[in-house]
Amino acid sequence: EDVIPKRKVQVDNKIALERIRDTIKLDPSLPWTETLTVSYLEKIDVEVNDDLNRELAFYKQALHGAKAARALATTHKLPFTRPDDFFAEMVKTDAHMEGIRQRLLDESAGIAKSD
Amino acid sequence: MDADGDSGVQSTTIKMKRNKQRVLLLSSRGITHRMRHLMNDLEALLPHVKKDSKLDSKNNLHLLPELADLHSCNNTLYFEARRHEDLYLWAAKTPNGPSVKLHVQNVHTMDELKMTGNCLKGSRGILSFDAAFEESEWGRLIKELFTHIFGVPPQARKAKPFIDHILTFSILDSKIWFRNFQIVEKDPLQPNGPPEMSLVEIGPRFVLTPIRIFEGAFGGATVFANPEFVSPALIRSARRKERGESYKERKL
Numbered sequence: 029e030d031v032i033p034k035r036k037v038q039v040d041n042k043i044a045l046e047r048i049r050d051t052i053k054l055d056p057s058l059p060w061t062e063t064l065t066v067s068y069l070e071k072i073d074v075e076v077n078d079d080l081n082r083e084l085a086f087y088k089q090a091l092h093g094a095k096a097a098r099a100l101a102t103t104h105k106l107p108f109t110r111p112d113d114f115f116a117e118m119v120k121t122d123a124h125m126e127g128i129r130q131r132l133l134d135e136s137a138g139i140a141k142s143d
Numbered sequence: 144m145d146a147d148g149d150s151g152v153q154s155t156t157i158k159m160k161r162n163k164q165r166v167l168l169l170s171s172r173g174i175t176h177r178m179r180h181l182m183n184d185l186e187a188l189l190p191h192v193k194k195d196s197k198l199d200s201k202n203n204l205h206l207l208p209e210l211a212d213l214h215s216c217n218n219t220l221y222f223e224a225r226r227h228e229d230l231y232l233w234a235a236k237t238p239n240g241p242s243v244k245l246h247v248q249n250v251h252t253m254d255e256l257k258m259t260g261n262c263l264k265g266s267r268g269i270l271s272f273d274a275a276f277e278e279s280e281w282g283r284l285i286k287e288l289f290t291h292i293f294g295v296p297p298q299a300r301k302a303k304p305f306i307d308h309i310l311t312f313s314i315l316d317s318k319i320w321f322r323n324f325q326i327v328e329k330d331p332l333q334p335n336g337p338p339e340m341s342l343v344e345i346g347p348r349f350v351l352t353p354i355r356i357f358e359g360a361f362g363g364a365t366v367f368a369n370p371e372f373v374s375p376a377l378i379r380s381a382r383r384k385e386r387g388e389s390y391k392e393r394k395l
Contacts, residue, residue, distance in 0.1 A: 039355075039368040045280040048241045048358060048366065049287050055160055062162035063294045064306070065270040068313075072273050076316040090311045090324045090342050093271030098326075098340070101306065109328055110263065110305040117264040119187045119345065120253060131256045 061104050066093045162296045167211040167237075169195040170222035178230050180252040182222060184347045187253070188308075188323065189293065190265035190301035192220075204233075204361040211237040218292045219360070222247075229375045232351065233361060234288055240359040243285060245319070246372065251348040260325030260343035262308040267295040268323070269306060275314035281356055281367045282314065308345060317371055319351040 054063065068089045074081045101108040120128075166189065170182060174197075186194050193214045198207070201223065211219045221233040230250070235242030251258075262268075270293055276282040293310055295302055311322045324342040356367035 038370040039365050040281065041366040042280040044358065044364075044366040045284050045356065049280075049284045051239070052236050052241070052287060052291070054162060054287075054290070058160060058162055061297060063270070063290055064267055065272070065290050065294060067277070068271055068273045068311075070273065071275045071278075072313045072315045072320075074315070082315070085315075086311055086313055086320065086322045087324070087342060089271055089273055089313055090309050090322065091340065093269055093311065094309050094324070094326045094340055094342065097269040097306065097309065106306075107304050108306050110266075110307055114305065116303055118261050119184075119264045120261045124254070125261060128256050128259050132259070 059104060060100050061106050064097065066096045066100070068092055161298065162294070163298075164191055164218055164291050164294070164296050165214070165216040166192045166218040166220055166292050167195055167207075167214050167216040168192045168220045169207075169210075170197055171201050171224055172197050172199065173227050174222060174224040174230070175227060177250055177252065178222060178224055180254055181247075181250050181347055181349065184253045185220070187264055188268065188310075189295060190303075191295055191299040207233075207235070208238040208360045220292060221361075226376065231354075234292055235360045236288065236291065237360045240357060240363055241284065241288070241366070242357045242360050242362075243288060244354045244357070245351040246354055246375070247349055247351060248318075249348065249350045251346055253346040255346065258344045258346040260308070260323075260345035262325050262345055263303045263305065265295075265299075265301040266303040266305055266307050267297065267299075268293075269309040269326075270294050271309055271311045273311075273313040276312070281353065284356065284367075285319070285353065286312075309342070317352075317369070319353070321347075321349050321351065323347065 072085045072089065074085050076082065098108055168182060168186060170178065182194070186192050193216055195210065195214065198221070200206075204221075207219055207221060211217070217237060219233070219235045219237050221235070223231040223233065225231065230247040232245045232247050233242055234245065270290060272286050276286040289312060306326070308323060308325050311324070313320045323345045325345050327341045327343055328338050352372055353367070353369050354372050355365050355369070358364045358366050
């Protein structure tokens with residue numbers, strides 16, 4: 029039997045959606061530095077369950093975005109790269125990063141042992 | 144002189160144009176630890192977020208625009224947990240809408256040890272949207288909304304001055320996939336070599352399925368309903384029923 033019992037009524041009011049988008053739209057004259065948004069010109073076209081290729085596609089999108097952003101930041105004179113002597117709180121604590129490092133070490137040790 | 148004065152006034156008014164966004168982040172009662180950690184991750188990544196305590200009632204969502212106004216927020220992210228296992232996310236512009244209801248799946252938080260990246264707490268992230276957002280009207284609306292909510296405005300109080308991570312939103316299988324990568328500009332193996340940019344994932348990860356888009360904030364006319372969305376409770380009940388059927392057949 030079909031898992032989906034019934035199809036719902038489809039609502040896709042394009043005119044209303046566009047009107048709503050117009051009401052919240054940010055001023056197009058805002059400089060890029062206000063939003064830091066970049067668009068990727070390709071579509072992600074991979075098999076959903078193929079984890080490796082899917083993540084690779086996301087990685088490619090992010091890398092393209094990061095490169096475009098760095099170029100844009102240079103033209104807008106926005107500081108991009110963190111200098112080596114700038115220290116501040118990170119999102120992951122040192123203890124957490126130590127845990128990650130330990131896990132990587134354990135993993136490589138396990139591989140070496142099995143070889 | 145007059146002309147100079149005019150242009151001076153104009154340039155100051157142009158400078159005044161700012162992307163002012165503040166986001167209220169809160170959840171319903173009954174969220175699990177994983178959902179709570181996801182919220183904490185978002186709070187750590189987005190310095191313009193104001194976290195509030197859990198909302199008591201699941202039926203009085205119209206309180207949320209008021210609450211956002213009290214915290215002087217013009218956006219709201221509301222996580223709604225159902226049956227202690229399903230997570231829904233409301234992303235809304237308050238007080239006038241629109242709002243989007245999304246189903247959150249495949250949550251991985253930053254606490255997991257698999258993702259090795261790290262970034263400054265409160266640095267402004269780049270937002271990247273893939274081309275599929277431009278293909279549909281609902282995609283364009285969500286892109287605009289997410290630009291407001293996930294983009295850190297430059298004058299956010301806790302924002303740091305450098306850029307070291309990128310948030311990506313991609314539409315695949317009519318779902319929105321979220322990833323967060325650290326931008327590494329130096330090769331650790333060749334510190335003096337040519338700077339080659341690479342990325343390391345920081346987390347969190349999640350997948351959002353759009354369910355409905357409403358005209359108002361937490362209510363109002365439905366302007367988009369996803370016909371492909373099947374509620375997780377329905378899927379579970381169908382699966383249980385299937386198992387029940389096979390038991391019944393065995394018994395006969």
